Amino acid sequence: MRDSESIISVRGLTCAYGRRMILRDVSFDVAPGEVFVVIGRSGCGKSTLLKHMIGLVRPAAGSIRLAGRDIVTAEGDERLRILKGIGVMYQGGALFGSMTVAQNVGLPLEEYTDLPDEAIDAVSRVKLAFVGLEDFGDVMPSDLSGGMVKRAAIARAMALDPAILFLDEPSAGLDPVTSAELDRVIRSLAETLGITFVIVSHELPSILSIADRVILLDDKAKGVVAEGDPREMHAKSTDARVRRFFDRDARVPSPGGAEGVEATL
Amino acid sequence: MRRKIERSETGALALDETGPGAVVLRLSGALDAAGVARLWTPALEAARRPDLRELRVELSGSEYVDGAGLALLVALEAAARGSGARFALAGLPERYAPLLALAEKAAPTASPGRPVRVFGVREWRKILADLRAVVAFIGECSLVVWRSLTHPRSVRWGDVLHSAVAIGVESLPILLLIGFLMGLIMSFQSVITLERFGGEIYVPNMLGLVMFREMGPLVTAILLASRSGSAFAAEIGTMRVNEELDALSTMGISPVRFLVGPRILSALAVVPIMTIIFNFASLIGGALVMLSIGFPLVTFTSRVFANVHYTELFGSLFKIIVFSLLVAGVSCLHGLRTGGGASAVGRSTTSAVVSGLVLITVADGLFAVLFYYFKI
Numbered sequence: 314m315r316d317s318e319s320i321i322s323v324r325g326l327t328c329a330y331g332r333r334m335i336l337r338d339v340s341f342d343v344a345p346g347e348v349f350v351v352i353g354r355s356g357c358g359k360s361t362l363l364k365h366m367i368g369l370v371r372p373a374a375g376s377i378r379l380a381g382r383d384i385v386t387a388e389g390d391e392r393l394r395i396l397k398g399i400g401v402m403y404q405g406g407a408l409f410g411s412m413t414v415a416q417n418v419g420l421p422l423e424e425y426t427d428l429p430d431e432a433i434d435a436v437s438r439v440k441l442a443f444v445g446l447e448d449f450g451d452v453m454p455s456d457l458s459g460g461m462v463k464r465a466a467i468a469r470a471m472a473l474d475p476a477i478l479f480l481d482e483p484s485a486g487l488d489p490v491t492s493a494e495l496d497r498v499i500r501s502l503a504e505t506l507g508i509t510f511v512i513v514s515h516e517l518p519s520i521l522s523i524a525d526r527v528i529l530l531d532d533k534a535k536g537v538v539a540e541g542d543p544r545e546m547h548a549k550s551t552d553a554r555v556r557r558f559f560d561r562d563a564r565v566p567s568p569g570g571a572e573g574v575e576a577t578l
Numbered sequence: 579m580r581r582k583i584e585r586s587e588t589g590a591l592a593l594d595e596t597g598p599g600a601v602v603l604r605l606s607g608a609l610d611a612a613g614v615a616r617l618w619t620p621a622l623e624a625a626r627r628p629d630l631r632e633l634r635v636e637l638s639g640s641e642y643v644d645g646a647g648l649a650l651l652v653a654l655e656a657a658a659r660g661s662g663a664r665f666a667l668a669g670l671p672e673r674y675a676p677l678l679a680l681a682e683k684a685a686p687t688a689s690p691g692r693p694v695r696v697f698g699v700r701e702w703r704k705i706l707a708d709l710r711a712v713v714a715f716i717g718e719c720s721l722v723v724w725r726s727l728t729h730p731r732s733v734r735w736g737d738v739l740h741s742a743v744a745i746g747v748e749s750l751p752i753l754l755l756i757g758f759l760m761g762l763i764m765s766f767q768s769v770i771t772l773e774r775f776g777g778e779i780y781v782p783n784m785l786g787l788v789m790f791r792e793m794g795p796l797v798t799a800i801l802l803a804s805r806s807g808s809a810f811a812a813e814i815g816t817m818r819v820n821e822e823l824d825a826l827s828t829m830g831i832s833p834v835r836f837l838v839g840p841r842i843l844s845a846l847a848v849v850p851i852m853t854i855i856f857n858f859a860s861l862i863g864g865a866l867v868m869l870s871i872g873f874p875l876v877t878f879t880s881r882v883f884a885n886v887h888y889t890e891l892f893g894s895l896f897k898i899i900v901f902s903l904l905v906a907g908v909s910c911l912h913g914l915r916t917g918g919g920a921s922a923v924g925r926s927t928t929s930a931v932v933s934g935l936v937l938i939t940v941a942d943g944l945f946a947v948l949f950y951y952f953k954i
Contacts, residue, residue: 410919422646427615431622432649435684436611439649442684443677455918474610474644498680505673506644 320345320477320509321366326375328361335361337535339375341528345476346507348499348523350514350543352558353530359513360404360481362530366511367401367479368392380476397425400470404481406462408454414465415441415450421472440468443498445491460487464495471502478502480512484519492516496523517559521547529555589613589647593624599631599663603654606638609647618650625657633658637669648674648681656685715834715911722832722839723846737840738847745806746848750855753801757856760793761785761863769867778871779881785864786882790890794857796942799901802849803934807909810841811930814913815923823914838910842903849902850895857894893954897945904941905934 319342328336335358343349351359364370366377368384376383382395408417418437422428428436441447444464454462463483470478483499484492496519502508514520520527520543527546529539531554539546539555547559589607596602601624607613625633635654637643643651651667658665670678726733768781814837817823823833861882868878912930916922948954 411921422611426611426646428611428646429615429618432614432618432646432653435653436614436646436649438684439652439681440645442680442682443645447683453919455922471645474646497676501676505677506642 318345319343320380321349321511322376322378323366324376324378326362326365326377327373328358328365328370329373330361334535336530339536341537341540343509343511343526345509346503347525348503348510348512350512350520350524350527351530352515352520352527352543354532354558355515357530357532358535359530363479363481363511363513367399368396397473398475399477399479400473400475402463402466402470402478402480402483404485406454406466408457408462408465408469410454413451413453414446414457417454417465418450418469418472421469425473437468437472440471441465443471443502444468445494460491463487464491467495471508474506475508477509477511480510480514482513482515484514484516489518492519493522499523529558589617591617591621593620597632599629600634601627601630601632602634602636604636604638608642609637609650610642610644611646614646614650618653621650621654622657625654626661628661630658630661630663632664632666634666634668637667641671643670643674645677645681648678649684651678652681652685655682711915712911715914716907718832718834719838719842719907722835723842725835726839726843732835733843734836734840738844741841742844742848744809745802745844746852749801749805749852752805753798753852753856754859756797756801757859758863760797761789761860761865762867763863764788764860765864765867769871778868779873779877782864782868782878782881783885785861786886787890789857789860790886790894792942793860794853795894795898795901796938798849798853798856798898799905799938800935802845802852802902803905803909803931803938806845807905807934808927808931810906810909811913811916811927812923814838814910815916815926818914818916819918819920819923833914834910838907838914841910842906845902845906846899850898853894853898889954893949897942900941900945901938904937908933908937 321343323342324340326336326339327334328339339362351362353359361370365372366379366384368377368387372385375385377385379395380398382391384392384395387395408414409420412420415434415437418440419433422433422436426433438447438450441450444467446461446464446468449457449461449465454465457465463486467478467480467483470480480499484495487495499510499512500523503510510523512523524543526541527539527543528537529546530536531538534554539550539552546555550556550559589605589609590613592604592606594602594604603621603624605617605621609617624630633654635651651670655665655667765781765785768784769778772778772781814823814833817837823837826833826836864882865875865878869875909930912926912933916926
C-alpha cells in the first residue's frame with residue numbers, strides 16, 4: 314500500500330518504558346474505512362502501541378501519521394486538530410462519573426461544535442442508540458453494568474464522527490449477543506460512514522467477523538510477526554506463533570466453536 | 579467491502595413550498611456536526627410550523643450523512659409528526675438504512691419531568707438507616723480494637739506501622755511549625771495586653787495551662803482530621819470505587835478489621851505523642867518571647883510547670899485519645915460509604931473532614947463541661 318492511500322501510517326515505531334524495550338521498529342499502514350485489528354497475547358505491547366498512536370505517550374523513535382499529520386511531533390493547534398479527528402474508547406470506559414451518560418457523549422459536541430443544546434442532546438441520543446443504549450441517557454455511569462459502560466464509551470468516542478476510532482478491547486467482558494451487535498455496528502459504521510477502526514482485541518469470534526486486516530504482535534520478537542486477513546491466517550497460516558494464537562483461542566469451548574464462526578463468514 | 583467516502587463542503591438548506599402547508603426541505607452538502615450546527619435551527623423551525631401538513635425532506639446532494647445528520651433527520655420526523663403532518667424522506671442512500679433504523683430508536687418522546695422531591699418518609703428512613711450504620715460501625719470498631727488488644731497476633735502490625743509513619747512522623751514538620759508559631763503569637767499578644775498591668779510574669783502560667791489543657795489536643799486533632807482523615811477517606815473511597823472492598827468481603831476479610839483497624843490503632847498510638855510534641859513546640863515559642871522581653875529561661879519554665887500538673891497532662895491525653903478515635907473512625911466510615919465514581923471520592927473526603935471537625939468541637943465542649951463538673 315502506498316503512503317498516499319493510507320489514513321494511518323506508522324514508520325519505524327520504537328517504544329520503550331525506561332530501559333525496557335516493548336516494540337522495536339514497527340511499521341504498518343491502515344487504509345481509510347478499514348477495520349484494522351491488533352492482536353497478540355497479553356503483555357505483547359498492544360495497548361502500548363495504541364497509547365502511542367493516540368499521542369498519550371511519545372515513542373522512543375519513529376513517526377505516526379494520522380490523516381497525513383504526524384502526532385509525534387504535533388504541538389498546540391495542530392495536535393488539537395489531529396485529536397478532533399480521532400475518537401478513543403478506553404478499556405475501562407473512562408466515563409466521567411459526575412455527568413449522566415448523555416452528557417458524557419455530548420461533552421465533545423459541546424466543546425467543539427456550534428450545535429444548539431437541543432441538537433447536542435439529540436445527537437448524543439442517536440449515538441447512544443447506535444450502541445443500543447437509547448434508554449440510558451439520563452443514567453449516571455456508576456449505575457451502568459460493565460458492558461454498558463463500554464458501549465457508552467464507544468458512543469462518546471463517536472460523538473464527533475471522527476475519521477478514525479481507536480477501541481481498546483471493545484468486546485472483552487460483553488455477553489455474546491451484545492458483542493455480536495457491537496460487531497455489526499462497527500461494520501456498519503465502517504461501511505456506511507467510512508470510519509477507520511483500529512481495534513485492540515483478543516476475542517477471536519469478534520476478530521474473525523469484523524477485521525479486514527490484523528497484525529499479530531509478539532513479545533519475544535518485539536514487533537509484528539504476521540499481517541493479513543484473519544480468516545486466511547486462521548485457515549492457512551503455518552507460522553507457529555500465528556497457530557498458537559488462533560488455535561489456543563479457538564480451542565476454548567464455545568457454542569459452534571471455530572467452525573461455527575467460519576461458517577457465518 | 580471498503581468504501582472511501584469523501585466529505586464534501588458543509589451542508590446547505592433550501593425550502594420550497596409546493597402547496598398550502600406542504601413543504602419540501604432540500605438538504606445538500608455534508609451533513610456532519612459542522613453542517614448540522616448551521617442547519618438545525620432553520621430546519622426545525624420549518625418542521626414546527628403550526629400550519630404544516632406535509633414535510634418532504636430531500637437529500638439530493640448529501641453524500642455524507644453522519645450521526646449528527648441522522649439526528650437531524652430523526653428530529654425533523656419527530657417534529658413533523660408531532661404537529662400532525664405527514665413526513666417523507668427521499669434521497670438517503672440505501673446504505674444508511676441500518677444506521678437510520680438505529681437512530682430512530684432515539685426519537686424524542688414526551689418525557690415526564692423529574693418529580694419534585696419532598697423531604698418525606700423516605701428521607702427520614704434514610705437518616706435512621708445512616709444512624710444505624712454509624713452505631714453498627716462504632717460497635718465493629720470497638721470490637722476490632724478490643725480484639726487487637728486481646729489477640730495481638732491478629733493485628734497487621736506492618737500496616738499499623740506504615741500508617742503510624744504517615745500520620746505521625748510525616749506530619750512532624752507542620753506540627754512543630756504550627757505549635758511554635760501558636761506559642762509565639764499567643765505569648766506575644768498576651769504580653770502586650772498584660773504589660774499594661776505589669777502582669778507579663780503570668781504569661782507562662784497561662785500559656786502552659788491553655789496549651790496543655792485545651793489548644794494542644796484541639797489543634798492536633800484538627801491537624802489529624804485535615805491531614806490524615808482526608809487521606810483515610812480518599813484511600814478507602816478509591817478502594818470502594820475500584821471494587822477492592824468488595825474483593826475483601828468476598829475473601830471473607832472484614833474491611834473494618836483489614837483497613838480501619840490498623841488506622842485507628844496507629845492514630846491511638848501516635849496522636850498522644852504528637853500532642854505532647856505540639857505542646858513543647860508551643861512552649862519554645864513562648865520561651866522565645868519571654869527571653870526577648872528580659873525574663874530568664876528558668877523563670878519561664880518554673881512558672882509554666884507551676885500551673886501544669888499531672889491532671890492537666892492526663893486530661894489532655896485522655897481528650898486526644900477520644901478525638902483521634904472519633905476522627906480516624908469517622909474518616910474511615912466516610913471512605914467505606916463512598917458511592918461510585920471519582921466525584922464520590924471527593925464528596926466523601928470533604929464530608930470526612932467536616933464531620934471530623936464537628937465531632938472534635940462537640941466532644942471538646944462536652945469535655946469542658948465534664949472537667950468543670952468533676953473539678954478536674
